[in-house]
Amino acid sequence: MKLIFAGTPEFASVALARLLSAGFQVPLVLTQPDRPAGRGMKLQASPVKQLALQHHITVAQPRSLRLDGKYPDDAAAAREAIEAAQADAMVVAAYGLILPQWVLDVPRSGCLNIHASLLPRWRGAAPIHRAIEAGDLETGVTIMQMDAGLDTGDMLLMERLPIRADDTTDSLHDRLAVLGGRLIVEALEIAACGGLTAKKQPAEGVTYAHKIDKAEAAIDWSQSAVMLARRVRAFNPFPGAATARAGEPVKVWAAHAVDGSAGAVPGQVLAVGDEGIKVQTASGVLVMTELQRAGGKRLAAADFLRGHELRVGDVLDAAPAQKAPA
Secondary structure: OEEEEEEOOHHHHHHHHHHHHOOOEEEEEEOOOOEEEOOOOEEEOOHHHHHHHHOOOEEEOOOOOOOOOOOHHHHHHHHHHHHHHOOOEEEEEOOOOOOOHHHHHOOOOOEEEEEOOOOOOOEEOOHHHHHHHOOOOEEEEEEEEOOOOOOOOOEEEEEEEEOOOOOOHHHHHHHHHHHHHHHHHHHHHHHHOOOOOOEOOOOOOOOEEOOOOHHHHEOOOOOEHHHHHHHHHHOOOOOOEEEEEOOEEEEEEEEEEEOOOOOOOOOEEEEEEOOEEEEEOOEOEEEEEEEEEOOOOOEEHHHHHHOOOOOOOOEOEEOOHHHOOO
16 A cells, blocks of 8 residues: 655654554655754754655655645645655644645545544644643544544544553653554554444534643642643643742643642642642642753752752742743
């Protein structure tokens, strides 16, 4: 089976690697244009592009696929490449561009998407973050036949995955990426034998995983400890939950909720020690166990306290995420 692959980040590169190792032909890869990154803000190729070049696969990086859009020349060149590939199907994983109808129509078997949720829950851009933030007990991967809607296509294959109590977006992402790579290979192999059955998504239970905004990462101490602990995990590694003391931003990379109330105001420090920094919230206590000062390294609470004066009774404030350390 001959495939076009469209994807950009690490999640997608895991799937591409699995398809290549399974013996699928991939004559063309679509990925986002190179972006500036790192301290020097030099242009960096996406993980998918890097992998494709290692395997001597042709790479196209259109800024848009809309023939009537802002970059019609890019779209026209991409159309020529897609049609020339004569692919049986296109596999899409976290590509980052909307596929217009003409793209969906070119491959003989259409476009299959690897989506990191149990559709119809968490359609949209940030399903992993939102599942953790909402306190979901499980998630998974859905292989979906793409249509013109936002993650509204028929479901072809699905597998569930439990969300662990200590999962961050980083750790859950890695497990879902592996699952997605395995599941797309299974789906294509079943399809080749004519055994893949499409199933409509149920109308009930639709939720949307809106794109993560950096401003969301500012810790609001008027929320409950349980909610804040979820958000700390959901925003690890990006954008990183942030608070502040005396105007200095501090990122919180690990924390958990415990019961308790000392009659303190939300944001007030209740205790400091090797086990963590305990802070009053609107309901319960948040114990911060890994933190990072601006320009510093991530540190366990005990090490953080050695170089950062923080006393019982101090009151922490919310900090704009964009001002927190990178």
